[in-house]
Amino acid sequence: MQYLEKIKESNYTNPGLAVLIALAFVPLFISDQYVLQLLISAMMFGTLAMAFDFTVGFINVVNFGFAAFWGIGGYTSALLAVNLGVSPWLGIFVGMAFSAFLGFLVGFLTLRLHGIFAAVMAWFTGLGLMSIVTNWTGLTRGPLGLMSPMFFATMDRGPYFYVILVMAAFSLLALLAIANSKIGLFFRAIGQDEDAAKASGVNPTWYRVLNFTVSTGIAGLIGGFYAHFMGILTPSVMQTSQTIEIMALAYVGGRGSIWGSLIAALIFIPVLTYLQPLMELRLIIYGLVLIGVMIFYPGGISALYRRVFQVSKSEG
Amino acid sequence: MISGQTLASLLVAAIVRAGLYTLSATGLSLIFGVMNVPNFAHGELYMIGAYIAVFTFSGLNLPPLVAILFAAVGGFIIGAAIEKSIFYPLRKRSERRKLWIMNTFLVTVGLSLLLKNLIQVIAGTKYRGIDHYWQGGLDLAGLSISVDRVVGVGIAIIVVIAFWLFLQKTTVGKAIRATAQDEVGAKVVGINLDNIHTLTFALSAMLASIAGASLLSLNPAYPTMGLMPLFSSWFVVILVGLGNIAAVPVGALIISLIETFAAYGFGSGWQRLFSLALIILILLFKPRGLFGSDVKGIWER
Numbered sequence: 001m002q003y004l005e006k007i008k009e010s011n012y013t014n015p016g017l018a019v020l021i022a023l024a025f026v027p028l029f030i031s032d033q034y035v036l037q038l039l040i041s042a043m044m045f046g047t048l049a050m051a052f053d054f055t056v057g058f059i060n061v062v063n064f065g066f067a068a069f070w071g072i073g074g075y076t077s078a079l080l081a082v083n084l085g086v087s088p089w090l091g092i093f094v095g096m097a098f099s100a101f102l103g104f105l106v107g108f109l110t111l112r113l114h115g116i117f118a119a120v121m122a123w124f125t126g127l128g129l130m131s132i133v134t135n136w137t138g139l140t141r142g143p144l145g146l147m148s149p150m151f152f153a154t155m156d157r158g159p160y161f162y163v164i165l166v167m168a169a170f171s172l173l174a175l176l177a178i179a180n181s182k183i184g185l186f187f188r189a190i191g192q193d194e195d196a197a198k199a200s201g202v203n204p205t206w207y208r209v210l211n212f213t214v215s216t217g218i219a220g221l222i223g224g225f226y227a228h229f230m231g232i233l234t235p236s237v238m239q240t241s242q243t244i245e246i247m248a249l250a251y252v253g254g255r256g257s258i259w260g261s262l263i264a265a266l267i268f269i270p271v272l273t274y275l276q277p278l279m280e281l282r283l284i285i286y287g288l289v290l291i292g293v294m295i296f297y298p299g300g301i302s303a304l305y306r307r308v309f310q311v312s313k314s315e316g
Numbered sequence: 317m318i319s320g321q322t323l324a325s326l327l328v329a330a331i332v333r334a335g336l337y338t339l340s341a342t343g344l345s346l347i348f349g350v351m352n353v354p355n356f357a358h359g360e361l362y363m364i365g366a367y368i369a370v371f372t373f374s375g376l377n378l379p380p381l382v383a384i385l386f387a388a389v390g391g392f393i394i395g396a397a398i399e400k401s402i403f404y405p406l407r408k409r410s411e412r413r414k415l416w417i418m419n420t421f422l423v424t425v426g427l428s429l430l431l432k433n434l435i436q437v438i439a440g441t442k443y444r445g446i447d448h449y450w451q452g453g454l455d456l457a458g459l460s461i462s463v464d465r466v467v468g469v470g471i472a473i474i475v476v477i478a479f480w481l482f483l484q485k486t487t488v489g490k491a492i493r494a495t496a497q498d499e500v501g502a503k504v505v506g507i508n509l510d511n512i513h514t515l516t517f518a519l520s521a522m523l524a525s526i527a528g529a530s531l532l533s534l535n536p537a538y539p540t541m542g543l544m545p546l547f548s549s550w551f552v553v554i555l556v557g558l559g560n561i562a563a564v565p566v567g568a569l570i571i572s573l574i575e576t577f578a579a580y581g582f583g584s585g586w587q588r589l590f591s592l593a594l595i596i597l598i599l600l601f602k603p604r605g606l607f608g609s610d611v612k613g614i615w616e617r
Contacts, residue, residue: 116558284433
């Protein structure tokens, strides 16, 4: 157990929740739909990146097929609403459950694999799911796009803002609660050295699969939100480039922090969307930031925060 | 039942495809074997080759082989520049070798975004294709195949064999293989690792670039054209085992046979699902690929 003791991190305060609480007041002062839209988008990607970080930052597996689970959650909820008339409010949870179930299966697929092999396995499964959604045109209409009913009849962005805010806050609290519990400790142990973790009595099978299930479940939930927020779904949400965008946010935010991803999204999404007319330039910036962070500051925003505020990371 | 005629043309199509898959997958496997870099930007190196060829062939009106040669040299130079400016500093700075593979993977993802969009800024999103390098078709046992395809496969075979001989027979080739097998050992016998890494990346970029250039009449140049060759290269390399260069042609043939026949039987949309299903199954039971690999780099356990 000494090995586990060593990993144990002292809890440090994090600015994630404070920022979300502050955001809750934004619609009271700002009614500009464009600003709200930007913030919704940022919270959506921030939550996705938090769920992504929950896997990469803890059990050290890059789920490179992540966007597929986001898409599956959206498609499940949208198809239920379109074909069976299920309310979006119920559908998003069915989508979440189905996405989590697929994540559970992929967790098993990647079980014996490490590093790049696990990433590639998740990537290929994600591509496979995307291929099914694209080609099963009888069900999903493929690239033509699936119209999906909206959450609210109003065009006002305000209600959507609070829905995604609640989802983001729920995800942040749930993920942090798990991360700071004994389970989170086991995740870290597996991520750092699976053999040492096994020797300390941690069963990697169960924890790795659990981790995948939780992470993809959140992706599915956000997928449901996306479907009933945008009103249309195409298989392109499941593209590898979407995973890359989410992954970039998680890495820039700082792996293993959870909240760092949210902050990164709240900074980068508005700034980069503002540069939307310069589409290529925006992605060039993404590319440069990703390379720069990896070479010069692999700890990302959360490491910077810890350094600035001198929050001790470990006491042993 | 498939008629003999159809079967023959499907087989020819599969072989053409296999030749080009081999060309692009060899470079991917090589970089992983020597540098332990899982290159996500490999498709962009292929794209660079296509753009160089289109500008030298249609822009400067130079002969086809010269255009492909330009693409090869251009790919080599750009590859060397990328290695020196990105992977070299990363190698000097990375303390935890264990994280090297995943960190470089992320860096190549960034690199892929960067190259794709730089080209878009420079050349726009327009498709830049050519009708053909060489006019006409060949009659092969009742099948008509365009000369372009035949030459394309010919180039692929010649380049791959030449590259293999280079690795086996020359001192530099041996140094590359030694680095792949054991970095410390290679250093001990006096091999300059920095130069070998730069050379390896440059060669790999060159191979991808040649593939992009020789296929130009089939796939016009555009910024995101690298995605398909990236997928197929990764399929091949994972199927036979990352870093196992010798087995790449076998994997390329397997993948292209599956894809060609699946496309014929179920429509081209579904072809990818079949190769994916096969690779997922193989990864499940043989996590190191069909033939494994004897790469002893900085393996993650």
